[in-house]
Amino acid sequence: xxxxxxxxxxxxxxxxxxxxxxxxxxxxxxxxxxxxxxxxxxxxxxxxxxxxxxxxxxxxxxxxxxxxxxxxxxxxxxxxxxxxxxxxxxxxxxxxxxxxxxxxxxxxxxxxxxxxxxxxxxxxxxxxxxxxxxxxxxxxxxxxxxxxxxxxxxxxxxxxxxxxxxxxxxxxxxxxxxxxxxxxxxxxxxxxxxxxxxxxxxxxxxxxxxxxxxxxxxxxxxxxxxxxxxxxxxxxxxxxxxxxxxxxxxxxxxxxxxxxxxxxxxxxxxxxxxxxxxxxxxxxxxxxxxxxxxxxxxxxxxxxxxxxxxxxxxxx
Amino acid sequence: xxxxxxxxxxxxxxxxxxxxxxxxxxxxxxxxxxxxxxxxxxxxxxxxxxxxxxxxxxxxxxxxxxxxxxxxxxxxxxxxxxxxxxxxxxxxxxxxxxxxxxxxxxxxxxxxxxxxxxxxxxxxxxxxxxxxxxxxxxxxxxxxxxxxxxxxxxxxxxxxxxxxxxxxxxxxxxxxxxxxxxxxxxxxxxxxxxxxxxxxxxxxxxxxxxxxxxxxxxxxxxxxxxxxxxxxxxxxxxxxxxxxxxxxxxxxxxxxxxxxxxxxxxxxxxxxxxxxxxxxxxxxxxxxxxxxxxxxxxxxxxxxxxxxxxxxxxxx
DNA sequence: CAGCTTCATAGCAAAATGCTATACAAGCGG
DNA sequence: CCGCTTGTATAGCATTTTGCTATGAAGCTG
Numbered sequence: 202x203x204x205x206x207x208x209x210x211x212x213x214x215x216x217x218x219x220x221x222x223x224x225x226x227x228x229x230x231x232x233x234x235x236x237x238x239x240x241x242x243x244x245x246x247x248x249x250x251x252x253x254x255x256x257x258x259x260x261x262x263x264x265x266x267x268x269x270x271x272x273x274x275x276x277x278x279x280x281x282x283x284x285x286x287x288x289x290x291x292x293x294x295x296x297x298x299x300x301x302x303x304x305x306x307x308x309x310x311x312x313x314x315x316x317x318x319x320x321x322x323x324x325x326x327x328x329x330x331x332x333x334x335x336x337x338x339x340x341x342x343x344x345x346x347x348x349x350x351x352x353x354x355x356x357x358x359x360x361x362x363x364x365x366x367x368x369x370x371x372x373x374x375x376x377x378x379x380x381x382x383x384x385x386x387x388x389x390x391x392x393x394x395x396x397x398x399x400x401x402x403x404x405x406x407x408x409x410x411x412x413x414x415x416x417x418x419x420x421x422x423x424x425x426x427x428x429x430x431x432x433x434x435x436x437x438x439x440x441x442x443x444x445x446x447x448x449x450x451x452x453x454x455x456x457x458x459x460x461x462x463x464x465x466x467x468x469x470x471x472x473x474x475x476x477x478x479x480x481x482x483x484x485x486x487x488x489x490x491x492x493x494x495x496x497x498x499x500x501x502x503x504x505x506x507x508x509x510x511x512x513x514x515x516x517x
Numbered sequence: 518x519x520x521x522x523x524x525x526x527x528x529x530x531x532x533x534x535x536x537x538x539x540x541x542x543x544x545x546x547x548x549x550x551x552x553x554x555x556x557x558x559x560x561x562x563x564x565x566x567x568x569x570x571x572x573x574x575x576x577x578x579x580x581x582x583x584x585x586x587x588x589x590x591x592x593x594x595x596x597x598x599x600x601x602x603x604x605x606x607x608x609x610x611x612x613x614x615x616x617x618x619x620x621x622x623x624x625x626x627x628x629x630x631x632x633x634x635x636x637x638x639x640x641x642x643x644x645x646x647x648x649x650x651x652x653x654x655x656x657x658x659x660x661x662x663x664x665x666x667x668x669x670x671x672x673x674x675x676x677x678x679x680x681x682x683x684x685x686x687x688x689x690x691x692x693x694x695x696x697x698x699x700x701x702x703x704x705x706x707x708x709x710x711x712x713x714x715x716x717x718x719x720x721x722x723x724x725x726x727x728x729x730x731x732x733x734x735x736x737x738x739x740x741x742x743x744x745x746x747x748x749x750x751x752x753x754x755x756x757x758x759x760x761x762x763x764x765x766x767x768x769x770x771x772x773x774x775x776x777x778x779x780x781x782x783x784x785x786x787x788x789x790x791x792x793x794x795x796x797x798x799x800x801x802x803x804x805x806x807x808x809x810x811x812x813x814x815x816x817x818x819x820x821x822x823x824x825x826x827x828x829x830x831x832x833x
Numbered sequence: 834c835a836g837c838t839t840c841a842t843a844g845c846a847a848a849a850t851g852c853t854a855t856a857c858a859a860g861c862g863g
Numbered sequence: 864c865c866g867c868t869t870g871t872a873t874a875g876c877a878t879t880t881t882g883c884t885a886t887g888a889a890g891c892t893g
Contacts, residue, residue, distance in 0.1 A: 202598045206522050206590060207881090209597055221840060234882055236841060241880095246601050249799055252658050256839075256890045259658060261799055262611045263604045270597035274522060274590050281525055281586035282518045285562050288579050295578045342568050342575060483565055483577055523850090537871060550851055552872060557849090572859050572870080 206274050208242040211235050212250065213271030216260055291486030293322045298491070299330035299338050300348030302400055304474060306430035307450040309348055309495065316494045323487045331402045339479050345488035347477035350404050361480045363492065365499040366449055368472035370408050372463040373446040375438050386465045388416040397433055397444035398426035408470050409445050415468045434460055447474070452506055522590050524558040527551050528566065529587030532576055607802030609638045614807070615646035615654050616664030618716055620790060622746035623766040625664055625811065632810045639803045647718045655795050661804035663793035664811070666720050677796045679808065681815040682765055684788035686724050688779040689762040691754050702781045704732040713749055713760035714742035724786050725761050731784045750776055768822055
């Protein structure tokens with residue numbers, strides 16, 4: 202007994218509107234069209250849906266039950282339309298963002314919160330990815346956006362990279378670290394403390410190698426590795442260990458005053474943090490909106506950093 | 518942006534089945550039909566619903582969202598079909614029963630419970646009505662069944678009355694009542710105790726008038742009136758008051774041992790308790806089932822009463 | 834009971850839906 | 864890397880459904 206969904210909707214409209222004519226008007230149809238639909242539905246069901254010969258149009262119990270289903274169909278249909286409209290305006294839907302762990306934890310997660318204060322109906326699905334997986338995820342349409350530091354020539358065809366922050370690493374330590382008392386640091390000062398190694402596969406890992414070479418030491422004393430940003434900061438705060446971190450990540454934590462910048466010049470990577478996405482990919486207005494939000498947020502952040510550096514002697 | 522509900526359902530089926538051909542099969546359609554539907558939906562939406570050129574058919578985020586709505590439409594449609602089937606078999610739906618208060622409280626409410634142990638998907642809406650309102654309610658299709666005591670010629674055309682129990686009233690009192698010690702009761706014994714009057718408008722009220730006349734007294738000492746069955750029984754149990762009650766109602770309470778029958782012959786009304794319904798009315802299989810259940814329950818009750826009367830000296 | 838409102842029916846045009854046959858494209862194995 | 868398999872899109876056609884306007888029929892109301 203397969204019923205016509207359109208008929209169920211019309212039945213619901215008629216019962217809700219209190220009459221065939223009104224129900225038809227509610228649906229933007231004419232009264233005869235709806236009248237016939239009701240007849241066809243009744244014929245298919247084989248039971249009366251209305252009490253005959255009653256002017257204030259009275260439905261039977263079965264009529265009410267079918268109308269209830271019709272109502273849910275109507276609302277489902279409306280929700281579908283809303284989803285489309287919301288998608289096109291970028292005010293509804295799902296945005297899947299992949300990103301390198303430290304930046305996601307330090308900055309992007311906050312920005313997701315800010316963004317959703319503006320667009321509460323956009324869902325964000327975050328995942329932790331480094332560059333190779335991110336490219337694969339973008340190509341496989343698993344994510345719309347990637348937050349990743351990337352070298353100038355690393356991006357292949359079909360990808361678009363929007364720079365949001367120049368790459369700049371620093372050596373981080375706890376605020377009361379002994380080395381902060383030194384007037385002028387030398388390379389061997391750094392090697393005399395334990396180091397935190399970033400997550401394997403992360404860009405910071407290769408940066409650490411580079412620093413190693415610039416210091417001229419073949420290996421550092423690495424006693425902790427693999428932690429997320431919160432783990433690393435907690436660890437740094439408790440020990441005299443050092444870590445290579447993006448400056449912006451440390452900056453974002455300045456209010457907590459648990460880590461600071463050790464004034465020692467290290468070689469900078471030729472990379473920029475940015476948003477990676479496919480150019481030929483599907484339109485995803487909500488993702489574009491989110492990307493725009495992230496971009497302007499970082500724009501503001503750059504100004505704040507500049508003001509901060511002009512105002513206080515920080516990390517130098 | 519009005520979307521075609523049928524298309525949404527087909528989208529859902531395709532995503533659930535994992536392919537156009539499988540989805541089409543699931544809906545009992547051919548692959549080209551569904552393929553075209555998807556194209557039409559996509560054209561209407563104006564956004565891709567599938568990632569092009571992927572063999573394990575991958576939907577876009579928007580595609581998933583629309584499919585979700587399609588799924589709810591499918592389930593609503595299925596529920597509607599189930600409602601029809603259940604209605605025809607009498608295993609689903611709503612049965613609205615009106616009845617005189619004391620019988621509903623004493624007997625029918627229990628039977629509703631028994632019935633729903635067999636048919637858990639049938640909802641019963643009970644209402645308290647006396648004969649005039651009941652006829653109106655049946656005519657206005659507010660109820661399917663009426664439980665009412667009725668005289669032989671009271672029913673008009675278009676109504677069907679199924680007798681379930683002959684009317685038989687008794688005088689009820691508490692088990693320890695002083696009158697129960699009397700070997701042979703006389704009319705003036707009865708008038709020396711206070712009486713409970715039934716709900717105004719109920720058949721029992723006219724029965725009480727009849728008894729009044731037979732006793733030859735113009736008025737009884739009525740000190741309590743208007744209570745439901747539970748109120749009346751509670752009142753009788755606490756006092757030496759007397760009340761006119763249907764025998765079956767008192768019998769149904771025999772286990773509680775709070776009221777009993779005073780062995781005094783009173784004039785019997787020319788009425789029977791039965792089920793009243795319209796003959797020309799709509800088919801309502803669930804109501805028919807319920808009526809059948811009530812009928813057989815009373816059938817059993819009659820036998821129980823007979824056995825009881827043969828076994829014990831009860832109220833005489 | 835006359836008039837008003839509302840629903841049902843008739844007839845027709847247009848759109849949608851379904852089918853079969855066939856072309857096309859993405860994976861996959863040799 | 865080429866052909867094969869599998870699954871999807873397109874074409875063409877018949878049928879059904881849907882919508883409309885015009886008009887008849889039936890309840891309610893004063």
